[in-house]
Amino acid sequence: MKALSQKRRHPLAAIALLLMGLLVTGGLYAVATTVNQAKADTTTFSASDAQEGGKLFAANCATCHGMGASGTKDGPSLVGVGAAAVDFQVGTGRMPMQMNGPQAQAKPRQFNDQQTQQLAAYVASLGAGPSIPDASLLDEKGDAAKGGELFRTNCAMCHNAAAAGGALTRGKFAPPLAGVSGQHIYEAMATGPQNMPVFNDANISPEGKRDIITFLKTIEANGSPGGADLGALGPVSEGLFVWVAGLGVIIAFTIWLTSRTS
Amino acid sequence: MSASSTAEVPFVPETKVGRITDFVDERVGGSGILREFGRKVFPDHWSFMFGEVALYSFVILLMSGTFLTFFFDPSMAETHYAGSYTPLTNVEMSVAYNSSLNISFDIRGGLFFRQVHHWAALLFVASLGVHMLRVFFTGAFRKPREMNWVVGGVLLILAMAEGFTGYSLPDDLLSGNGLRIIDGVIKSIPVIGTYISFFLFGGEFPGTAIIGRLYVLHILLVPAMILLMIVIHLFMVVVHKHTQYPGPGRNDGNVVGYPLGPVYAAKAGGFFFIVFGVVALMAAMFTINPIWNYGPYDPSPVSAGTQPDWYIGFVDGALRLMPGVVNDFHFEYIIFGHVLTLNVLLPALVPAGIIFTVLFMYPWIERWITKDNREHHVLDRPRNAPTRTAIGVAGFTWYCVMWAAAGSDLIATHFHVALNDVTYWLRTLFFIGPILAFMVTKRVALALQRKDREIALHGRETGRIVRLPHGEFIEVHAPLDDYKHYKLVGFESPSPLPAEPNEHGVVTPKEKRRAALSKWFFEDRVAPATPAELEAAHGHGHHEAIESGEEHKSLSH
Numbered sequence: 166m167k168a169l170s171q172k173r174r175h176p177l178a179a180i181a182l183l184l185m186g187l188l189v190t191g192g193l194y195a196v197a198t199t200v201n202q203a204k205a206d207t208t209t210f211s212a213s214d215a216q217e218g219g220k221l222f223a224a225n226c227a228t229c230h231g232m233g234a235s236g237t238k239d240g241p242s243l244v245g246v247g248a249a250a251v252d253f254q255v256g257t258g259r260m261p262m263q264m265n266g267p268q269a270q271a272k273p274r275q276f277n278d279q280q281t282q283q284l285a286a287y288v289a290s291l292g293a294g295p296s297i298p299d300a301s302l303l304d305e306k307g308d309a310a311k312g313g314e315l316f317r318t319n320c321a322m323c324h325n326a327a328a329a330g331g332a333l334t335r336g337k338f339a340p341p342l343a344g345v346s347g348q349h350i351y352e353a354m355a356t357g358p359q360n361m362p363v364f365n366d367a368n369i370s371p372e373g374k375r376d377i378i379t380f381l382k383t384i385e386a387n388g389s390p391g392g393a394d395l396g397a398l399g400p401v402s403e404g405l406f407v408w409v410a411g412l413g414v415i416i417a418f419t420i421w422l423t424s425r426t427s
Numbered sequence: 428m429s430a431s432s433t434a435e436v437p438f439v440p441e442t443k444v445g446r447i448t449d450f451v452d453e454r455v456g457g458s459g460i461l462r463e464f465g466r467k468v469f470p471d472h473w474s475f476m477f478g479e480v481a482l483y484s485f486v487i488l489l490m491s492g493t494f495l496t497f498f499f500d501p502s503m504a505e506t507h508y509a510g511s512y513t514p515l516t517n518v519e520m521s522v523a524y525n526s527s528l529n530i531s532f533d534i535r536g537g538l539f540f541r542q543v544h545h546w547a548a549l550l551f552v553a554s555l556g557v558h559m560l561r562v563f564f565t566g567a568f569r570k571p572r573e574m575n576w577v578v579g580g581v582l583l584i585l586a587m588a589e590g591f592t593g594y595s596l597p598d599d600l601l602s603g604n605g606l607r608i609i610d611g612v613i614k615s616i617p618v619i620g621t622y623i624s625f626f627l628f629g630g631e632f633p634g635t636a637i638i639g640r641l642y643v644l645h646i647l648l649v650p651a652m653i654l655l656m657i658v659i660h661l662f663m664v665v666v667h668k669h670t671q672y673p674g675p676g677r678n679d680g681n682v683v684g685y686p687l688g689p690v691y692a693a694k695a696g697g698f699f700f701i702v703f704g705v706v707a708l709m710a711a712m713f714t715i716n717p718i719w720n721y722g723p724y725d726p727s728p729v730s731a732g733t734q735p736d737w738y739i740g741f742v743d744g745a746l747r748l749m750p751g752v753v754n755d756f757h758f759e760y761i762i763f764g765h766v767l768t769l770n771v772l773l774p775a776l777v778p779a780g781i782i783f784t785v786l787f788m789y790p791w792i793e794r795w796i797t798k799d800n801r802e803h804h805v806l807d808r809p810r811n812a813p814t815r816t817a818i819g820v821a822g823f824t825w826y827c828v829m830w831a832a833a834g835s836d837l838i839a840t841h842f843h844v845a846l847n848d849v850t851y852w853l854r855t856l857f858f859i860g861p862i863l864a865f866m867v868t869k870r871v872a873l874a875l876q877r878k879d880r881e882i883a884l885h886g887r888e889t890g891r892i893v894r895l896p897h898g899e900f901i902e903v904h905a906p907l908d909d910y911k912h913y914k915l916v917g918f919e920s921p922s923p924l925p926a927e928p929n930e931h932g933v934v935t936p937k938e939k940r941r942a943a944l945s946k947w948f949f950e951d952r953v954a955p956a957t958p959a960e961l962e963a964a965h966g967h968g969h970h971e972a973i974e975s976g977e978e979h980k981s982l983s984h
Contacts, residue, residue, distance in 0.1 A: 310515055313515065318728050322731055331836055335846070380514055389717065400734045401734050411553070412554065418698070419477075420473045
C-alpha cells in the first residue's frame with residue numbers, strides 16, 4: 166500500500182489511471198453489449214429463403230434501403246437490424262412505407278407469411294441482429310401482474326396504462342396495442358421500431374417481455390369489468406360523455422317535464 | 428278548515444290519524460309551513476332545472492359515498508394485493524388502493540356504487556356549471572341576487588375541491604400523478620410553497636399522510652361546507668323568489684308559475700328519480716375511472732393520457748399551454764436562493780384566478796357600469812343584453828380553450844394532427860379566441876334582435892306567395908299573437924349613460940371611465956319596436972306602406 170501511495174505522484178500516474186479507466190469502461194461495455202447481442206439464428210432459414218428474399222428485397226425495398234440494404238439518403242441501412250425488425254415492419258404492413266411522414270403507419274400487409282420470412286432471412290443474412298422470438302416466449306403464460314408492473318414502468322408513458330395509445334411530439338404517436346400479436350409486441354420491444362426505444366435483453370429480460378405480453382393479452386381478454394370502456398382514454402372521454410350523453414339526456418327530460426300540452 | 432274557526436272553537440279530530448297529526452301540528456306548526464311553502468310559485472322553464480340537477484346529484488353523492496365509506500380504508504400502509512383481479516395479484520400497493528380494488532371486484536355492488544359516485548360527481552359539477560351559465564346569460568345575478576351568485580361561485584369552488592379530493596383517494600397511478608402536479612404547483616409558490624407542500628403531505632411528496640388527510644376533507648369538511656352553502660343558497664332563493672322569463676303579465680313585482688304543491692312538488696320529486704335513473708344507467712353501462720388499469724401509485728411511472736377529471740381540466744390545460752422557453756427568454760429565476768418558476772406558477776394560478784375574480788365581481792362591475800340599482804325579477808333574453816352575452820361567451824371560450832388543451836394529446840391522436848400544432852393553435856386561440864368570440868357573439872345577438880324587431884313590426888313569414896292582380900308577387904306575413912308579440916317588444920334597451928358630476932359638481936376620472944364603459948356596453952343597440960312604430964306598421968296593414976315606413980328606420984336593416 167505504501168509503495169502505491171509513493172508512486173501516485175509519478176509523472177506517468179495520470180496516464181496509467183486514464184488507461185485503467187478506459188480499460189474498465191470499455192471492458193464493461195463489451196460485456197454489456199454481448200449480453201444484448203441477439204443470437205443471429207439463421208438456422209431456421211434455408212439458403213434458398215435468403216436468396217428469394219434478396220430478390221424480393223431488390224424489387225420492393227432497395228429503392229430506399231439501397232442494393233444490399235446498405236442504405237440511401239431515403240432509408241437507413243438494414244445491415245444488422247435482424248430478422249425480428251423485418252418481421253415486425255413487414256408483418257404489420259408498416260414496410261413498404263406508403264408515404265413519408267412522422268412515422269410509418271400500420272396498414273394491411275403487402276407480403277404473405279412466406280415472403281415475409283424470406284425477406285427476414287435475407288436481412289438476417291447480412292449481419293447479426295435480433296431474431297424472431299421463440300414460440301415459448303409468446304405462449305402468454307407468464308406472470309401478468311409482473312408484466313403489468315414492467316408495462317407501467319417502461320411502456321405506459323407512451324402507450325397509456327391501458328395500452329390505448331398516446332401522442333408523441335410532432336405527429337408521432339404510440340399506437341394502441343389491442344389486437345397486436347404477441348410476436349409483433351416482442352419484436353417491437355427488441356428492435357425499437359419508429360420512435361420506440363429498444364428494450365434489449367439486459368433492459369427487459371426475455372421472461373419480462375413474456376410477462377408483458379401476458380399482461381397485455383390478459384387485459385385484452387378481460388375486457389372492461391365496469392361496462393363500456395369509452396376508449397379507455399381516461400377522464401377526457403368520461404368528461405365528454407357526461408357532458409354530451411349525461412347532460413343531454415337530462416336536458417331532454419327537463420324539456421319534457423316543463424312542456425305543457427297546449 | 429279555515430284558520431279563524433280553530434281560534435274560537437277547538438278543533439277536535441275524529442280519526443286516530445287525525446288526532447296524531449293534530450298533536451304534531453299543534454306543537455310543530457307543520458300546516459303553517461306547508462301552507463306557506465306549498466303556495467310558493469315557481470315559473471316553469473327547462474333551463475331553471477339545472478340547479479335541481481346539481482342538488483339531486485349531491486344527494487346521490489351523499490348516499491353512494493356513504494356506502495363507499497363502509498369499505499374504503501384511507502391508509503397508505505403497504506400491502507400485497509390478494510383480491511380477484513389477477514393482473515394485479517401480489518403487486519405491492521397501498522391499503523387505500525387495495526380497498527378501492529376490493530370495492531370494485533370483491534364487494535357486492537361495490538363497482539356499481541363506485542361508478543354511481545363518480546358519474547354523479549361529474550354530473551354534479553357539470554350541472555352546476557350549466558346552472559351558472561344560465562344565471563349569467565339571463566342576468567339573474569342582478570339585484571337582489573348578487574350575494575346568491577357569490578354563494579353559487581363558492582359552491583363551484585367547493586365542488587371542484589370535493590371532486591379533486593375524491594379523485595385522489597384511490598391512490599392509483601392516475602390520481603397520484605394528479606397529486607404530483609398539485610404538489611408541483613404548490614411548490615412553485617414563492618417562499619412559502621415548499622412549506623405548504625411539506626405541511627400538506629406531512630413531509631416530502633408523496634409521504635404516508637396525504638390520503639388520510641384528503642379523506643377527512645372529502646367526507647367531512649368539504650361536504651359539510653357544501654351543505655351549508657346549499658342551505659344558504661336555497662334560503663335566499665325562497666327569500667328572493669324565483670326569477671322568470673319575460674312574458675305577458677310578468678313583471679318585477681310578481682312571479683307567474685305553478686305553486687309548489689302539489690304538481691310542482693310531484694314533478695320535482697319525480698325529477699330526482701329521473702336524475703338518479705340516468706346516473707344509475709350510466710354507472711351500470713359505462714366504466715368510469717377504471718383504477719385497475721392504472722395500477723398502484725409509484726412516483727416513477729407516468730402514463731400517457733393522464734388527465735384530471737373534467738372540472739380541473741382547464742388548469743391542467745393552461746399548464747400544458749405554457750411554453751417552457753420562448754426563444755431565449757425563460758421563465759425561471761433564482762432570487763436570493765429561492766427558485767421562482769413562473770412557467771408553473773403563472774398558468775396554474777393566473778387564469779383560474781382571473782376567471783374566479785371576474786366571476787365573483789361581475790354583478791358589481793355591471794351594476795357600477797349601468798348604475799342600475801333596481802330589483803330585477805324578470806330575466807333578460809341573452810340577445811337583449813348583447814354586451815353581457817358577448818362577455819360571457821368570451822369568458823366561456825377562454826375557459827374552453829384551456830379545457831381543450833387538457834386533452835391536447837387525444838386531439839392529436841384522434842384527429843391525426845401533430846401534438847405541437849394542437850398546442851400552437853390553442854396558444855393562439857388562448858389570446859384571440861375570446862376576442863373573436865366577443866365580436867361574433869355581439870353581432871349575432873344584435874342580428875337576432877333585428878330579426879325580432881322585424882318580426883314584431885311585420886309579422887312572421889308564412890311562406891305563402893300571393894300574386895297581385897297587376898302581376899306583383901308578395902309573401903304574406905301573418906301577425907303574431909299577443910303572447911309572442913310581447914316577448915319580442917317587452918324588454919328594456921338602455922342607452923349609454925354619460926358621465927355625471929358628483930355632488931360637488933365634479934366629473935371624476937372614475938366616473939369618466941364608467942361612462943366610457945357604459946358607452947362600450949350599450950352603444951350598439953337595437954331598440955325594441957315602440958308602440959308608435961308598431962302602430963305605423965300594423966295600422967295600414969298594407970305591405971307597401973310598411974316597406975316605405977321602414978326606410979326611415981335604418982336600425983331595422
